[in-house]
Amino acid sequence: MDYSSIVEEVSKSVVTILTKQLTLDEFLMPSIAEGLGSGFSVGNGFVITSYHVIQNSRNIAVVSKDGFSSEADVIAVNPFNDLALLYTNLNLKALKFSEKVKVGEGVLAIGSPLGLDSVTLGIISSVDRTIQSPLGNPLYVLQTDAAVNPGNSGGPLINTKGEVVGVVTAMIPYAQGIGFAIPSKLVLSFLKNVERNNGKYVRPYLGIRVIKLNKAISTYFNLSSDSGVLVVAVDEDSPAYEAGIRRGDIITEVNGKKIESQLDLVASIDETGLEEIEMKILRGKDKISIKVAPVPLG
Structure with missing residues (x-):
């Protein structure tokens, strides 16, 4: 093609x-x-x-x-x-985003080092990868085998329709042909967060850690659902704990949006900033609704 x-x-x-x-240089001079x-x-x-x-x-x-x-x-x-x-003062056409991406889908990483097009072709290898950021927090990424050149960092990863599915973020220098991109879902939640907070990004903190559910995990732990995210830890004195969220709860919705992965949860919380959110939770066989107000982190 x-x-x-x-x-x-x-x-x-x-x-x-x-x-x-x-x-600072090697002599600690500016x-x-x-x-x-x-x-x-x-x-x-x-x-x-x-x-x-x-x-x-x-x-x-x-x-x-x-x-x-x-x-x-x-x-x-x-x-x-x-x-x-x-x-900037540049009036360039906005690229369209797509949050829909599948393993095996063809993608192109596009960069522009000094106007020289840098384009590589590959597929999406994984949509559920988690790597550690330089700050030590989990970074939810798409993995692709499209070669990622240094000049591609910050550029778009697009599908074959020309829609942005991610922002190229990193490469593993010792692993041949592996690249990562921040999913469009997180890019859009970042933009909504900035819009809601008058041009400033505010990182919301709830105080929970979760894992994505699947049939194997659900069967092993005899859970009432095989979709959503399972709360595996709740920080004491956190907004989540004070609101009543507990270890073992299964989060299925946030503000009416279905939650199927950690990425879905992070994006849904991120886009609201510090506004109160409503979670739909399964606790055993009981369906409950909990409202929780995040607090700023950092």
């Missing part, structure tokens, strides 16, 4: 991100380090990229494929999901 027309159209919205960072990454337009001058691309940067410049450039202001960052939102 020829993907050239899709790549050509999407590339118009993909940008190069150039950064300058103040670092020095300026330059960085290079990618990003893409979400409309009205706003650009999504990876947090690690712009982390600690003093100057950020954005260059489009056509050579138009703009200084960029950092609007909001979510280090925990390796996402950042920038504002």
Whole structure:
């Protein structure tokens, strides 16, 4: 199949991100380090990229494929999901998102190091991978065998319709052909969180840890459901504990949205910010509803 027309159209919205960072050299003396990454337009001058691309940067410049450039202001960052939102003077077409992604689906990783298209083709290898972020928290990612080049970081991972299914975030340098992307579901929840909190990202904290249920786990533990997420730990004095959530509860819905994985739960909580959420829970065979108000973390 020829993907050239899709790549050509999407590339118009993909940008190069150039950064300058103040670092210490081997003699512990201040020095300026330059960085290079990618990003893409979400409309009205706003650009999504990876947090690690712009982390600690003093100057950020954005260059489009056509050579138009703009200084960029950092609007909001979510280090925990390796996402950042920038504002520029560039008026580029917004890329469309898709939250639907399946194992085996064909995808392309697109970057734009100085306007030179960097495109690799692969498939989705996993939609339920969890890796550890540099901050030590779980990072929910898509795994792909599309080769991920350094300049692709922050760029879009698209499906064969040209829709963004993720933001390229990392690669394992010692593992051949493995790349990761932050799922679109988390990117969209990040944008909604920023919108709800007047241009600032606020990380909500509930104080629970969960695992995804399946038939094997449900059968082994004799649970009343094989879908949803199982609460395996609740922090004492946390909003979740005070609201009445307990170990062994099965969360099936948040604010009317079906919960089938940790990713679903994180995205649903994240998009509401600090607003009160309503959870549908199975406790044994009883169906209960619990309202809980997150608190800011960090």
